[in-house]
Amino acid sequence: MSDRQAFETTLKTLNQELEFRVEQRTRVLENIEQNLRRQLAAVDAAVDAIAILQREEFISVNPAFLELFDYPHRLSLTGHSWKEVLFAPSEQKRLEKDILPHLNRHKSWQGEAIAQRQNGQTFTQEISLTITSDGDYICVCRDITARNRAALKIRETEALLRSQYRNFPIPTYTWQHRQGNFYLIDYNSAAEIANDGSLQDFLHCPSHAIYGADHAIHQNIRRCFDFKTTFEEALQIPSPDDPEAFQRYFLATYIYIQPDLVMVHTQDLTERKRAERDLQQSQIFLRLVIDNNPNLIFVKDKDGRFLLVNQAMANFYGTTVNELVGKRECDLHPDSEEADCFIQADQQVLREQKIVVIDEAKATDFLGATRYFRTVKLPLQLPGDRPQYQVLGVASEITQQRRAKRELEKALTQERELNHLKTRFIDTASHEFRTPLTVILGAAQILSAYHDHLPEARRSQYLNNIEDSVIRLRQLIDDLLTMSRLEAGKLGCQRQAVDIVTLCQDLIAELKIGLGKQHHFNLETTGAIAAPLALDPNLLQHILNNLLGNACKYSAPGTTVTVQLGSSAEALTLSIIDQGVGIPPEDQPHIFESFYRASNTQNIPGTGLGLNIVKEYVQLHGGQIELTSQLSKGSQFTVTIPLAEGSPETARN
The missing domain is CATH 1.10.287.130 (Signal transduction histidine kinase, dimerisation/phosphotransfer (DHp) domain)
Incomplete structure (x- = not known):
C-alpha cells in the first residue's frame, strides 16, 4: 500500500471517529437541553416564586414570582434591583447588615423578611438565597402571611384553651401514661379548690398511689387509655349514717388524648341529685293532687293533642292516663259536634290569648251517657326565645x-x-x-x-x-x-155492668127538657155495641153530662149535638160533636187545665173546672181524651176507654 492510500485510510478513520464523537456529543447536548427544559418547566410550574439573579439584575423568574410580586412580565423587572424588589425599604438595613454578610460567608441564607409588591403592598415572605458556583443567586420565596395568621390564631386558641382549662368550673385532672403507670401532671383551678389546695402534694404521683389499685377512678383511667375511648361513669360516696343513701354524687368523664394522656372531669352533682329527688317528690305530690281532683284537668298543645291529663279525665273516657296522652278530641268523641265545640274553644284561647269560660258544655263519656261541664280554659306560655302556647283546661261537672x-x-x-x-x-x-x-x-x-x-x-x-x-x-x-x-x-174507678146506649139516651132525654131544650140531638152507633160494658157509671155519667152540657152551652140554639158510640173488644170510643163557637188554637193545649177557659167564652158562665174533671175521670178509667176544634165551626171531644182494667196511673203519666 502506498503512503497516499495509508494516509487516506487514516484520514477516513479519523473522520469517522470525529463524526461518532460529534454525534455522541450532540446526543449529550440534546439530553442536557431536554433536562434543562424539564427543569425550566418545573420551575415555571412551581408554586413557590423562583428567580435567578446576577449581580443586581434578574436573569430569569417563574410565573409564580411575577404573580407574587405583582409584575406583568419579566421585562417589567428591568431596571429594578433584586434587592429592592425582594426586600421592602424597612428591610434594607437588615439586608446590608445581616443577610448579605451571612450569604457571602455561608453561600446561602434562609429566613423571613418583609417584601413589597409593585403596587406598594407589603407582605411577609419566607425566602432562601443561594450563591451558585458561577456566582449567580438563586432565590426561592413564598407568601407566608396567611400561615403566620393561622399560626397566630393557633397560638391564641391554644392560650384560650389553656385559660379555659384553668378556669373550667368542673374539676379537671390530666394523667400521663409512663412505664405502665398514670401520673398526675396537671389540674385546673376548680380541682385545686375542690381538694382544698392539697393537690400540689400529689403532682407527678401515680394514680394507684393516690386512689388505690382497686379504686374506680384508677381502673377507669386505665380502661380509657387501653381502649382509646371516652366515656362517663357515676361515682357515689355512701352516707355513713345510711348505706342506702348517698352523701356525695359525682359524674366522672374520662377522655383519651393522643398519644399518652387521659383527662378526667369530676363533676359534683350532689346538689343537682338532691334537687332532682326533691323535684321528683314534688312531681309525685302534684300528680297525686291532680289525680285526686274530681275535676277534669288537661293540657293540650297547639294541635289539640293532650300533653297532660288527670285520672278523672282518663276515667271519663274509660282509658288510662298514658293511653290518653297524644290523642285529640276528634279521636275520643263520637259526636263530631262536641269535638268541634271543644276545638273552637281551644283555638279561641290560642288566638286571643285570654281565658275562655264555657258555662255549660255537653260531653259523652265512654258509656254513652251525656254529662254536662263548666269548663275554664286559659293559655300557658312556654319559656323560650320563641313564644309557644298551650291550653290548660279545668272542667267541673255540673x-x-x-x-x-x-x-x-x-x-x-x-x-x-x-x-x-x-x-x-x-x-x-x-x-x-x-x-x-x-x-x-x-x-x-x-x-x-x-x-x-x-x-x-x-x-x-x-x-x-x-x-x-x-x-x-x-x-x-x-x-x-x-x-x-x-x-x-x-176517687177511684169502680167498674160495673153499664148499658152505655141506655145511659146516653137517658142523659139526652134529660137535656132536652133542660139545658138542651133548644138543640137537636143525634145518637149514632158504629157497629154492634156490646151490653153491658164494665165501666164506672158515676164517672161516665159525669163525663157525658159535662161534655153534652158544654156542647149545648157553647152552641147556638137550633144547632145539632151528635153523640157517636163505638166499641171493640179492647175499648169504648165516645165522641161528642157540636156546631158551636169552637176553641182558638192557642187555647187548645191548655183547655184541660184547672180554671182555664177559652178566650172566646168569657161572656158565658163557667168555672174552667169541668174539662179538667172530665180528663181526670177518663184517666181513672185508664183512658184518654182528645180534642179537635175549629173556630166558628164546632168542636169534637173523643174519649177512648179501655174495656180491660188498666192502671189509671199509667194513663195519667
Missing part, C-alpha cells in the same frame, strides 16, 4: 247541679202556676159565687117586698131563678169537692 237547677225551675214554675191557679180560683169562685148569690138575694128581696103585688107568673119566674142559682152553686161546690178529692187521691 250534671247534678243542672238537674237540680231544672228541678228547682220546674218547682218554681209549678209554684207560679199554683199561685196563678189560686188567683184564678179566687177570681172565678168569687165571680161564680157572687152571681148566683146576687140573683138569689135579689129574687128573695123582690118576693119578700112585693109578693102580694106580683102576678103568679112573675113569682114563679123569681122562684125558678132562685132554684137555678142554687143548682149552679151546688154544681160549683160539687166541682170543687171533686177536684179536692181527685188531688187527695180519694
Whole structure:
C-alpha cells in the first residue's frame, strides 16, 4: 500500500471517529437541553416564586414570582434591583447588615423578611438565597402571611384553651401514661379548690398511689387509655349514717388524648341529685293532687293533642292516663259536634290569648251517657326565645247541679202556676159565687117586698131563678169537692155492668127538657155495641153530662149535638160533636187545665173546672181524651176507654 492510500485510510478513520464523537456529543447536548427544559418547566410550574439573579439584575423568574410580586412580565423587572424588589425599604438595613454578610460567608441564607409588591403592598415572605458556583443567586420565596395568621390564631386558641382549662368550673385532672403507670401532671383551678389546695402534694404521683389499685377512678383511667375511648361513669360516696343513701354524687368523664394522656372531669352533682329527688317528690305530690281532683284537668298543645291529663279525665273516657296522652278530641268523641265545640274553644284561647269560660258544655263519656261541664280554659306560655302556647283546661261537672237547677225551675214554675191557679180560683169562685148569690138575694128581696103585688107568673119566674142559682152553686161546690178529692187521691174507678146506649139516651132525654131544650140531638152507633160494658157509671155519667152540657152551652140554639158510640173488644170510643163557637188554637193545649177557659167564652158562665174533671175521670178509667176544634165551626171531644182494667196511673203519666 502506498503512503497516499495509508494516509487516506487514516484520514477516513479519523473522520469517522470525529463524526461518532460529534454525534455522541450532540446526543449529550440534546439530553442536557431536554433536562434543562424539564427543569425550566418545573420551575415555571412551581408554586413557590423562583428567580435567578446576577449581580443586581434578574436573569430569569417563574410565573409564580411575577404573580407574587405583582409584575406583568419579566421585562417589567428591568431596571429594578433584586434587592429592592425582594426586600421592602424597612428591610434594607437588615439586608446590608445581616443577610448579605451571612450569604457571602455561608453561600446561602434562609429566613423571613418583609417584601413589597409593585403596587406598594407589603407582605411577609419566607425566602432562601443561594450563591451558585458561577456566582449567580438563586432565590426561592413564598407568601407566608396567611400561615403566620393561622399560626397566630393557633397560638391564641391554644392560650384560650389553656385559660379555659384553668378556669373550667368542673374539676379537671390530666394523667400521663409512663412505664405502665398514670401520673398526675396537671389540674385546673376548680380541682385545686375542690381538694382544698392539697393537690400540689400529689403532682407527678401515680394514680394507684393516690386512689388505690382497686379504686374506680384508677381502673377507669386505665380502661380509657387501653381502649382509646371516652366515656362517663357515676361515682357515689355512701352516707355513713345510711348505706342506702348517698352523701356525695359525682359524674366522672374520662377522655383519651393522643398519644399518652387521659383527662378526667369530676363533676359534683350532689346538689343537682338532691334537687332532682326533691323535684321528683314534688312531681309525685302534684300528680297525686291532680289525680285526686274530681275535676277534669288537661293540657293540650297547639294541635289539640293532650300533653297532660288527670285520672278523672282518663276515667271519663274509660282509658288510662298514658293511653290518653297524644290523642285529640276528634279521636275520643263520637259526636263530631262536641269535638268541634271543644276545638273552637281551644283555638279561641290560642288566638286571643285570654281565658275562655264555657258555662255549660255537653260531653259523652265512654258509656254513652251525656254529662254536662263548666269548663275554664286559659293559655300557658312556654319559656323560650320563641313564644309557644298551650291550653290548660279545668272542667267541673255540673250534671247534678243542672238537674237540680231544672228541678228547682220546674218547682218554681209549678209554684207560679199554683199561685196563678189560686188567683184564678179566687177570681172565678168569687165571680161564680157572687152571681148566683146576687140573683138569689135579689129574687128573695123582690118576693119578700112585693109578693102580694106580683102576678103568679112573675113569682114563679123569681122562684125558678132562685132554684137555678142554687143548682149552679151546688154544681160549683160539687166541682170543687171533686177536684179536692181527685188531688187527695180519694176517687177511684169502680167498674160495673153499664148499658152505655141506655145511659146516653137517658142523659139526652134529660137535656132536652133542660139545658138542651133548644138543640137537636143525634145518637149514632158504629157497629154492634156490646151490653153491658164494665165501666164506672158515676164517672161516665159525669163525663157525658159535662161534655153534652158544654156542647149545648157553647152552641147556638137550633144547632145539632151528635153523640157517636163505638166499641171493640179492647175499648169504648165516645165522641161528642157540636156546631158551636169552637176553641182558638192557642187555647187548645191548655183547655184541660184547672180554671182555664177559652178566650172566646168569657161572656158565658163557667168555672174552667169541668174539662179538667172530665180528663181526670177518663184517666181513672185508664183512658184518654182528645180534642179537635175549629173556630166558628164546632168542636169534637173523643174519649177512648179501655174495656180491660188498666192502671189509671199509667194513663195519667
